[in-house]
Amino acid sequence: MSKTLLDLVKETDVVPYSITSSFNSSDCFSLIAHDGSGTLGFMIPKVVSILFEQFPSDFIIDYYASTLTLASHLDTEPKRSEAFARIAKTLKEKNFFPEVLGGWRNELYPVYCPQKELYLLVERAASPLFGVITYGVHITGYVGSENSKNPKELKVWTPRRAYNKPTFPGMLDNTVAGGLGHPYGVLETAIKECGEEAGLSEEYARSRLVPAGVISYWYRHKYSPELDLYQPEVEYVYDLPMDKVTVPKPVDGEVAEFKLWGVDELLREMRAGNFKPNTALVMIDFFIRHAIIDPEQEPDYLEITSRIHRRFPFPTR
Amino acid sequence: MSKTLLDLVKETDVVPYSITSSFNSSDCFSLIAHDGSGTLGFMIPKVVSILFEQFPSDFIIDYYASTLTLASHLDTEPKRSEAFARIAKTLKEKNFFPEVLGGWRNELYPVYCPQKELYLLVERAASPLFGVITYGVHITGYVGSENSKNPKELKVWTPRRAYNKPTFPGMLDNTVAGGLGHPYGVLETAIKECGEEAGLSEEYARSRLVPAGVISYWYRHKYSPELDLYQPEVEYVYDLPMDKVTVPKPVDGEVAEFKLWGVDELLREMRAGNFKPNTALVMIDFFIRHAIIDPEQEPDYLEITSRIHRRFPFPTR
Structure with a gap:
């Protein structure tokens, strides 16, 4: 037809317009900057669970608020980019999310903070896991x-x-x-x-x-x-x-x-x-x-x- | 500069993006269709009070929910357009909101319902009072x-x-x-x-x-x-x-x-x-x-x- x-x-x-930065649902977690200054993306619970389980020192999880926050030690762009490179590489090596990480690109995508400055870099193939723009x-x-x-x-x-x-x-x-x-x-x-x-x-x-x-x-x-x-x-x-x-x-x-x-x-x-x-x-x-x-x-x-x-x-x- | x-x-x-159709605040009332099918516009409390005071049979007010709903008898487009014509004319004759109604145009602006059909017509000069598009x-x-x-x-x-x-x-x-x-x-x-x-x-x-x-x-x-x-x-x-x-x-x-x-x-x-x-x-x-x-x-x-x-x-x- x-x-x-x-x-x-x-x-x-396709994402409903009712989802705003303050959206809170057990089906949808917000990825939050290390200093709480803003939401970076929206993630599904399955990915959040694996990330927190595999990298407990890099994230803080709040099941009640449905948030996954970058740990406070990730307080510079190079530290964050390094952490996200390590996370993506480890996930790939351990064969998590092969449907997503199979398309590994060796290209870096930028994620921005509220001041429009570069906040971190993430491998292109891994970016959908974090739900970032x-x-x-x-x-x-x-x-x-x-x-x-x-x-x-x-x-x-x-x-x-x-x-x-x-x-x-x-x-x-x-x-x-x-x-x-x-x-x-x-x-x-x-x-x-x-x-x-x-x-x-x-x-x-x-x-x-x-x-x-x-x-x-x-x-x-x-x-x-x-x-x-x-x-x-x-x-x-x-x-x-x-x-x-x-x-x-x-x-x-x-x-x-x-x-x-x-x-x-x-x-x-x-x-x-x-x-x-x-x-x-x-x-x-x-x-x-x-x-x-x-x-x-x-x-x-x-x-x-x-x-x-x-x-x-x-x-x- | x-x-x-x-x-x-x-x-x-200028209106913050935090204001969505479910927004609820004592500073901002939603104008709601007679059958509850949707929000038509946002109004300031001063206008809501005068409207409800002057035309109590045409609206239902809910101070807790911050809503002004069209009365259920306004169940056809002609009835609603007639009511809004009467309301606008009366407000002008009684000299309410002269800053707004002084620019009377004798032109009708359409307001639509969720089915994208014409819901009512309102005098152009009066439309900002109701906060409609x-x-x-x-x-x-x-x-x-x-x-x-x-x-x-x-x-x-x-x-x-x-x-x-x-x-x-x-x-x-x-x-x-x-x-x-x-x-x-x-x-x-x-x-x-x-x-x-x-x-x-x-x-x-x-x-x-x-x-x-x-x-x-x-x-x-x-x-x-x-x-x-x-x-x-x-x-x-x-x-x-x-x-x-x-x-x-x-x-x-x-x-x-x-x-x-x-x-x-x-x-x-x-x-x-x-x-x-x-x-x-x-x-x-x-x-x-x-x-x-x-x-x-x-x-x-x-x-x-x-x-x-x-x-x-x-x-x-």
């Missing part, structure tokens, strides 16, 4: 709207994910996307990913990439029936207006093929559930910004727009 | 970016509000803006306001207006020291790319003059606090969408973007 655009948003922005950049490469009066005539270079990818194999995706690892900048990451994922030269990407906003939503990723992890995500969005000659090419084996899709085809595939869920939100944002989705035609225009710009009850960059 | 862009956002999106459309008329590689070269037609306007006299404003009264559509209102406020023909506006999203924020408007009213606002935003010959003209006396401002001048005036507060947010959204504000340069990019797309704990259209 065909989905509405709001259905697509609700499947990705992760940052990325998503790029929409498109052709043919600039001189057209009708934005519906534009076409988007859309990759199909490799059929052997562990996550969302064979689904449609944004032209280029990547995680924002430490210490790389947003534009720097966008340019790098254009090369790695689509074979576009640094010069081509740098001269054409246009920053166009940032979306955010609170996903839960079900790694296994018992590991339905909180995953608040922030994706900086860039447009990449392309000429008609340049063709993106699969480079790193993560993409099966690139195809140039028209707006109506894209909307049909989105409504059929054939896009990787979060990338459908990037397409919706693109379509709103390019006047393809219109407040006169789309009944959920306002709700869609506010939900894909979710404000989190956590400190951010 | 120069303000940051986030300062401008915080001055307009109001809807509008804001249009940015600009010149000269389409063929330019540098979006910072575009210029925006910016009016200065008439010095005799009761609200925000002499401040800078969006090119065109207007409230979304019942039963007019968003585009229809945009076209009408282009004519009424800037002297642009229906044909000119219709062929050029481009829908570009919707912003939302929760303002409090201090009509007087004791009347600091909750004012959740939704503004549909349209871009109006203009040719270099057409000049907007003040028509209805609400505008002192139109001037074509460059990006750097606009940012300077915004930071100096010379824009009507909510219109600065429309400019910020425009600048983000047109790559003038960049995530690499603006430290509060994410927080700004999420706060100007606030999701309200009320039903919306």
Whole structure:
């Protein structure tokens, strides 16, 4: 059955809005900074139990308040980053959470404190265990709207994910996307990913990439029936207006093929559930910004727009 | 002192995020639908007391829960709209809240129920008393970016509000803006306001207006020291790319003059606090969408973007 655009948003922005920083439930623990200055993420009890059992000197647990607080000796960023590196490595070596840690990346993701400063670094694959915000950049490469009066005539270079990818194999995706690892900048990451994922030269990407906003939503990723992890995500969005000659090419084996899709085809595939869920939100944002989705035609225009710009009850960059 | 862009956002999106639909405080009453199906708005105690005292058969008050609920006999939209028309008219005749009801408009604003259906209509000037969401459309008329590689070269037609306007006299404003009264559509209102406020023909506006999203924020408007009213606002935003010959003209006396401002001048005036507060947010959204504000340069990019797309704990259209 065909989905509405709001259905697509609700499947990705799934965490109820009743969950705020003061939320307290036996099903959901808050990860708290060592000095109590703020909540860093939300965790499921199964992960909290294992963490506290394995690393009792690094955390303080309060079952009544449903909080897991970093121990007070973790009072500098290097100490915390070192502790989280040790924790992630130990969990992996002891074969805890293989569904999650099997995708080990050797990339560090930053977590921020309320002063917007770097609070700690954590291995990318381990970040969903802590339920912290992760940052990325998503790029929409498109052709043919600039001189057209009708934005519906534009076409988007859309990759199909490799059929052997562990996550969302064979689904449609944004032209280029990547995680924002430490210490790389947003534009720097966008340019790098254009090369790695689509074979576009640094010069081509740098001269054409246009920053166009940032979306955010609170996903839960079900790694296994018992590991339905909180995953608040922030994706900086860039447009990449392309000429008609340049063709993106699969480079790193993560993409099966690139195809140039028209707006109506894209909307049909989105409504059929054939896009990787979060990338459908990037397409919706693109379509709103390019006047393809219109407040006169789309009944959920306002709700869609506010939900894909979710404000989190956590400190951010 | 120069303000940051986030300062401008915080001055307009002023209501704390801890206020959710289940918020309960003696300083803030919820206005509840007759069947308990949802919260319609937030009201200050001073207004609640007068309403209940003057119209005891139309409301049920619960001081403990801090709620004002519509009486159960108001069980159809026409009955509710009739009651609210009578209430607003009576308050005006008895000279309650002259700071608010002095601006009587003879325009009806819609309030929606959780099913997104029309729940009641209320006189525009009275709507802030009930703290319900109001809807509008804001249009940015600009010149000269389409063929330019540098979006910072575009210029925006910016009016200065008439010095005799009761609200925000002499401040800078969006090119065109207007409230979304019942039963007019968003585009229809945009076209009408282009004519009424800037002297642009229906044909000119219709062929050029481009829908570009919707912003939302929760303002409090201090009509007087004791009347600091909750004012959740939704503004549909349209871009109006203009040719270099057409000049907007003040028509209805609400505008002192139109001037074509460059990006750097606009940012300077915004930071100096010379824009009507909510219109600065429309400019910020425009600048983000047109790559003038960049995530690499603006430290509060994410927080700004999420706060100007606030999701309200009320039903919306």
